[in-house]
Amino acid sequence: MEAAMGLMRRIPPKHSEAALSALLSLLPDHSSDLLSQVDQPLQVLCDVDSGKEFILCEYNRDADSYRSPWSNKYHPALEDGPYPSPELRKLEIEANDVFAIYRDQYYEGGISSVYMWEDENEGFVACFLIKKDGSKTAHGRRGYLQEGAWDAIHVIEVGPEEEGTARYCLTSTVMLSLTTKDESSGTFNLSGSIRRQMNMDLSVAEGHLCNMGKMIEEMEGKLRNSLDQVYFGKTKEMVCTLRPPSELVQTRLPDS
Amino acid sequence: MSDDDETVSHLTDKQKIEITKWFLLNSPAGEIQYVAKDIRAILKNEMVYRTAAAEAFPLYNKSHMICLEFPDRSGEVMVTTFNEIDENEYLDPRTAQVAMVDHVKQVCEDTRPANDEELPSSYIEEYRFALDAEIMKYVSEVYPKGVCSVYCVNGKDVEEPGSDFELVVIICAARHSPQNFCNGSWRSIWNMEFKDELQTVEVRGKLKVGAHYFEEGNVQLDANHECKDSTIIQPPDDCAVSLTNIIRHHETEYLNSLQTSYSNLPDTTFKDLRRKLPVTRTLFPWHNTMQFSLTRDIQKNLGLENSK
Structure with missing residues (x-):
């Protein structure tokens, strides 16, 4: 497993799907470990009842069917797939509605889905997913991107309520790829994935959705910022180490 | 065979070799030995590993x-x-x-x-040598850790003016700093076709820049660019100077365009994936989502189905 995770850290992120399926075929015994530890780009299906698209993941899957958050039905239809309790389903519906507005305000497009299920220790787990195609042929408002994909996966474990507070454990992954292409500068592609965790004990007075939403918003801001400033910045630094821009060369010459 | 054995792996050795080669060939610059170590540990099959390595390493070494x-x-x-x-x-x-x-x-x-017979004729060598000398000077000026070479790839036995020949300039700069979780490489290939009839040199450049940063994540740059230019055939020393100037010009331009791509990221390109702030320019009103729910209820009530 360690070696498999080592490979996933080196193979170009745009090939992560191919790398994961190769690892699954080499290590069938570790398939559940691999699937839970390696995030892959999100897929979507269309809900036949509502006509809206929803996102597929391990958390809304049973056998080969996926439950839509809109109609609460499995696609393709499934006899006895698991469902959240009516109370949790109510929160799930609300979360999907509110999160769609949140998504629209930050992403100006894209698809989102929220899934919830009870866990063993009297709490529940929620999974917030966002998929955005920012290419100029899809939801890229500004039309700069030849290709642009952003997949965000937020899984929050919510502990049981104790004296008005609950423990929230958030694990977030962002996978992205962006490509610009033109005559004078060729193709320029940055791709990557990062995963971070955040734990908080919060009063449930304002409701779970408010707490989860704030954590996700803070986390997405941090992830976006570190991708932009740190990760992309480091690759830029590397380019300038390979070939320092001429101003640097000129200013350094008199010293040597 | 028991059921247990079957789940270990259903792949043939040939398929395993193909997968191993795929991982090796997709290693970022300077990282093939690390990838080899990991894939070897996963395979636990020396025969498969060795066969794949023997095929993949030469291809990787040449492409990098x-x-x-x-x-x-x-x-x-x-x-x-x-x-x-x-x-x-x-x-x-x-x-x-x-x-x-x-x-x-x-x-x-x-x-x-x-x-x-492995070396070019003395006529070709004059051009190659002069160009090599100029390129070495240029590379030592602009690439702190650059290496370069000039080869004759066509017409190396041409003895005198009157025939076509082709030189290729290779420039490569690589940095490996695994302790800083960062590797990168700059590779350029410049084909120089000397066309006797037109008395011109046709220049074709292919540039490839890659960088990998992997501290608690995996982010990679993959940038490619191709360009063309031409000049006239002159005596070897003059030719070397003008060809090197062409390379210097295009590589400097390309570096500038990479810088521009980076500086465009925060406000244009990255914004098309996700904005820094919502369109409302204030954080999302999570404490006040009841109003959204109410809107939803109203919409539902106005619609055909009743929310009850």
């Missing part, structure tokens, strides 16, 4: 144009398709030697003097 030091440290040889004599032998025209290379270890094990 790795540079190997001679055993006596008197110089270095680049491993490319342009100076390949056979799979393990690479010509270094600068020292007129042939390097014997172990691809999997990525070392030069031995050298021998090049035969006359």
Whole structure:
């Protein structure tokens, strides 16, 4: 497993799907470990009842069917797939509605889905997913991107309520790829994935959705910022180490 | 075979070799040995690993144009398709030697003097030598850790003016700093076609820049660019100067365009994936989502189905 995770850290992120399926075929015994530890780009299906698209993941899957958050039905239809309790389903519906507005305000497009299920220790787990195609042929408002994909996966474990507070454990992954292409500068592609965790004990007075939403918003801001400033910045630094821009060369010459 | 054994792996050795090669060939610059170590541990099958490595390493080394030091440290040889004599032998025209290379270890094990038929004619060598000298000067000015080489890839036996020939300039700069979780490489290939009839040199450049940062994540830059230019055939020394100027011009322009791509990220390109702030320019009102729910209820009530 360690070696498999080592490979996933080196193979170009745009090939992560191919790398994961190769690892699954080499290590069938570790398939559940691999699937839970390696995030892959999100897929979507269309809900036949509502006509809206929803996102597929391990958390809304049973056998080969996926439950839509809109109609609460499995696609393709499934006899006895698991469902959240009516109370949790109510929160799930609300979360999907509110999160769609949140998504629209930050992403100006894209698809989102929220899934919830009870866990063993009297709490529940929620999974917030966002998929955005920012290419100029899809939801890229500004039309700069030849290709642009952003997949965000937020899984929050919510502990049981104790004296008005609950423990929230958030694990977030962002996978992205962006490509610009033109005559004078060729193709320029940055791709990557990062995963971070955040734990908080919060009063449930304002409701779970408010707490989860704030954590996700803070986390997405941090992830976006570190991708932009740190990760992309480091690759830029590397380019300038390979070939320092001429101003640097000129200013350094008199010293040597 | 029991059921348990079947789940271990259902792949044939041939499929495993293909998968192993895929991982090795997709290693970022300077990282193939790390990838090899991991995939070898996963395979637990030396025969499969060795077969795949023997096929993948030469391809990787040539596409990354790795540079190997001679055993006596008197110089270095680049491993490319342009100076390949056979799979393990690479010509270094600068020292007129042939390097014997172990691809999997990525070392030069031995050298021998090049035969006359492996070297270009003295007429071609004049052009090649002059260009090599100018390129070396240029590379040492702009690439802190750059290496370069000039090969004749067509018409190396041409003895006098009147025929076409082709030189290729290879420039490679690589940085490996695994302790900083960062690796990168700059590779350029410049084909120079000397066309006797038109008395021109047609220049085609292919530039490839890659960078990998992997501290608690995996982010990679993959940038590619191609360009064309031309000049007139002149005596070797003048030709070398004008060809080097063409390369300098295009590579400087390209570096500038990379810088521009980076500076465009925060406000334009990245914004098309996710904005820094919502369209409302204030954080999302999570404490006040009841109003959204109410809106939803109203919409539902106005619609055909009742929310109850």
